[in-house]
Amino acid sequence: MTSTTAHTASAAHRAPALIRLRDVPDLAQSRVADAHRRHLNPALMTLMRLGGYDDVRIVRAAGPYLFTADGRRLLDLVSAYGALSHGHNHPRVVAAQRWFDDRGEADLLKEFPSAYTAALAHNLCAVAPGDLDSVFFCNSGTEAVEGALKIAQRHFAGKRDRFVYTENSLHGKTHGTLSITGREKYRAHVRRFEDWPMVPFGDLAALEAVFAADTEQRIAGLVLEPIQGEGGVVVPPAGYLAAAADVARRHGALLILDEIQTALGRTGTLFRCEAENVTPDILYIAKSLGGGVATIGATITRADIQKNAYGKIDECLVHTSTFGGRNRAAAVAMEALAVAVEDDFPGRAREIGDWLRGELEAVRARHPDIIRAVRGTGLMLGLEFHPIEFKGWANPLRLSGLDRIVAGYFPGIVGAELLRRHDIVASFVLNNPHVMRIYPALVATREDLAVVPRAIDALLTDGVGKMVERTVAGAVRRAGLGALKTWVGSR
Ligand SMILES: Cc1ncc(COP(=O)(O)O)c(C=O)c1O
Structure with a gap:
């Protein structure tokens, strides 16, 4: 037997266990996470786990919304870093x-x-x-x-x-x-x-x-x-x-x-x-x-x-x-x-953006010590937070070194809270740890977006300490203190 035929025979013997396309919708979320971890970007999976994103299964998307397997409707303010001006599946x-x-x-x-x-x-x-x-x-x-x-x-x-x-x-x-x-x-x-x-x-x-x-x-x-x-x-x-x-x-x-x-x-x-x-x-x-x-x-x-x-x-x-x-x-x-x-995207962005910006400015006026500025124009908006002022509540964080992560990713914490408590998807921009992007689809209406200032206001009224506490506790529960500590060590 030549080496080529030996190879062919053994390959035929070990037919690869391929996942069939039509089975994908029914793959368990744990399998999805596992395949991501093994074959894509393990560190990204850990980050998703820390923020509580890893077990959310998106099964449908339309306009400014994502729909989850367990019946939630999430308002998408990330819009794939601004790629979804038309919303999902226009x-x-x-x-x-x-x-x-x-x-x-x-x-x-x-x-x-x-x-x-x-x-x-x-x-x-x-x-x-x-x-x-x-x-x-x-x-x-x-x-x-x-x-x-x-x-x-x-x-x-x-x-x-x-x-x-x-x-x-x-x-x-x-x-x-x-x-x-x-x-x-x-x-x-x-x-x-x-x-x-x-x-x-x-x-x-x-x-x-x-x-x-x-x-x-x-x-x-x-x-x-x-x-x-x-x-x-x-x-x-x-x-x-x-x-x-x-x-x-x-x-x-x-x-x-x-x-x-x-x-x-x-x-x-x-x-x-x-x-x-x-x-x-x-x-x-x-x-x-x-x-x-x-x-x-x-x-x-x-x-x-x-x-x-x-x-x-x-x-x-x-x-x-x-x-x-x-x-x-x-x-x-x-x-x-x-x-x-x-559909006059520029006009929509101007009109709805001016209104949303005004609403966010009002939230900033209520929390001037947390929000430093509302940035941007049209529907390319960002919320800039002040660097966190650590108070007594932060002592346990300081001991474990987690305060540095919290300080470096505060918009990520607000994002995790918005997802968990208000069904809103929002995250930080890549080059500035203090800015959260607000880039809704340009097909979103005022009615779709009215929840945004309300939700941010409610979270900030709860207080920075409470938000951080809840997010860190959730992250430790989901990913373990070890994952957080590794992260601290790598920064
Ligand atoms: C301003 C800007 N330029 C270029 C890029 C790169 O685009 P892509 O991710 O499609 O390569 C990005 C990606 O976010 C961007 O925001």
């Missing part, structure tokens, strides 16, 4: 996907022009600010950023190849995007392309200084989020974007805008840069472009930049993606964009 977006599937068309089409991709590119350029009229489609945010960095460098034929970015920015977690992501935690132990200049967000003087120091003219672009999302829902000073664009352009560099969280209406205009009267040279989007159904990202630029970067026949395949711009995703994104325009 009927028109889901129907577009079904319509496409029923036609039996090719989804992946690489050797022929795709009608759906062409139509989506046409529509995007019709709504994009200014003279942006050239699109590259990909599958995620970080890939859209990579496309932006690459097209900028190629536009300058490699003569300019550095980028300026901002402290606390988040543009993705792949190598290129980590080079412009302003949080060390995500970059530690990872070899980046280069150490490019980082400036504080909103600080024009620092930006001027960086460009002034670029005597060799190596800076290709300035990369900005118009509102920093993960940095803490930080709106820069009025006029910053236009002035920053001016600085970059005076020095011959491009303005590259990350509208991954802000695009398609969340902040009250279809693109945030419109509110600031700024047209970037390169704009990239992802998240809500897929309407919560498709995974799709896009890097949008001017025809001259596209031409310089990839204009020759032998350059036309220099930047590609196998799955980027597939027909099904393009069809879904066309409908998602149409919904955002026809």
